[in-house]
Amino acid sequence: DTGVSQNPRHKITKRGQNVTFRCDPISEHNRLYWYRQTLGQGPEFLTYFQNEAQLEKSRLLSDRFSAERPKGSFSTLEIQRTEQGDSAMYLCASSLDAPPLTGELFFGEGSRLTVL
Amino acid sequence: KQEVTQIPAALSVPEGENLVLNCSFTDSAIYNLQWFRQDPGKGLTSLLLIQSSQREQTSGRLNASLDKSSGRSTLYIAASQPGDSATYLCAVEGYSTLTFGKGTMLLVSP
Numbered sequence: 001d002t003g004v005s006q007n008p009r010h011k012i013t014k015r016g017q018n019v020t021f022r023c024d025p026i027s028e029h030n031r032l033y034w035y036r037q038t039l040g041q042g043p044e045f046l047t048y049f050q051n052e053a054q055l056e057k058s059r060l061l062s063d064r065f066s067a068e069r070p071k072g073s074f075s076t077l078e079i080q081r082t083e084q085g086d087s088a089m090y091l092c093a094s095s096l097d098a099p100p101l102t103g104e105l106f107f108g109e110g111s112r113l114t115v116l
Numbered sequence: 117k118q119e120v121t122q123i124p125a126a127l128s129v130p131e132g133e134n135l136v137l138n139c140s141f142t143d144s145a146i147y148n149l150q151w152f153r154q155d156p157g158k159g160l161t162s163l164l165l166i167q168s169s170q171r172e173q174t175s176g177r178l179n180a181s182l183d184k185s186s187g188r189s190t191l192y193i194a195a196s197q198p199g200d201s202a203t204y205l206c207a208v209e210g211y212s213t214l215t216f217g218k219g220t221m222l223l224v225s226p
Contacts, residue, residue, distance in 0.1 A: 004159075033213075042120070042205055042216030043160070056213065091159060105150065105207075105214060107160040 002026060004108035006092050012114045013082055020078045021111040025094030031103065032075050034067055035091040036060065037110070043091055049075060050097070082115045089113075118143045122206055122217035129196055130225055137191040137220045139206030144184050151180050151191050152205040154219070160205065164191070196224045 005024040013019050025032050030051050035043035046065070047057045051072035061067075064082075069075040079086055089110040095103030119142045129135055139149070148167050152160040164173045164180040166189070172181040177194040193200060203221045207214040 006159075035214075040218065042207070042218045043214075045213040045215070048213065058213075093160075104162050104165045105160075106162060107152075109159040112157075 004092055004094055004106055006090075006108035006111050008111060009109060010112045010114075012116065014116050015084060016081055018078065018080045019082060019113060020076055021090050021092075021113075023075045023077070023092030023094075023108060025074070025092070026096075026106055029094035029096045029103075029106075030072070031095045031097050032069055033093040033095075033105065034075070034077050035093065037089045037091055038087075046077075046090075079113070082113075084115045087113055087115045118146075118208060118210055118215040120206060120208055120215050120217035122204075122220050124220055125218065126221040126223075128223045128225065131196060131198060133196050133224075134192070134194050135196055135222075137193070137204050137206075137222070139189040139191070139217055141187045141189075141208045141215075143208075143210065144187050145210065146184065147209045147211075149180075149182050149189050150207050150209070150214070151178075151189075152207065154203045154205060156203075163204075193222075196222075198224050198226050200224050 033048040034046040037043040049069040064080045067077045091110045093105040093107045095105045123138045150165045151163045166182040179192040182189045203219040205219045207216045
């Protein structure tokens with residue numbers, strides 16, 4: 001399968017614990033995005049990478065959140081000291097940015113987080 | 117700040133009907149507009165991408181149009197089938213991010 005892969009698919013944790021999600025994008029894609037989606041809402045932008053550089057972060061991304069994309073390949077999203085309000089689906093997407101055209105985004109299946 | 121609105125929020129139709137989903141956005145300075153499909157508990161599947169210089173795109177029974185100046189897009193689904201039941205999301209790309217609407221939940225009954 002050459003699509004976007006996310007792990008784990010589901011994570012249940014207790015409040016205060018740290019969690020980490022991994023995203024493996026489509027191999028030739030240079031852009032990688034993280035979104036968060038809660039029930040009944042559209043996905044909300046968290047952050048994105050152009051290769052290994054993190055170029056933009058949303059105000060939704062508090063100090064407890066950190067994302068990395070070492071070597072411009074896979075990415076990790078870590079949430080420290082989780083809160084119940086962090087419960088959501090975390091979606092990763094990738095695209096090939098080829099100016100002047102902007103790339104089509106391809107999403108993974110998501111990682112669902114439940115904080116008890 | 118870009119805002120994307122989708123109407124209707126939910127739609128129920130019998131199989132075989134043609135239908136139109138609407139999307140509007142407040143800032144016309146966009147690079148592209150994408151329509152996605154999302155099945156319950158799943159990720160998003162890209163359906164159609166319309167670059168800002170284009171007016172429409174077609175894929176099978178789907179046709180999407182874009183009127184950037186008026187901030188509107190429509191997704192037309194011909195001859196709907198029960199397998200089309202899903203949530204359809206519209207998203208516009210600005211300088212670096214996609215802004216999504218809340219989606220239209222479609223139910224096609226046999």
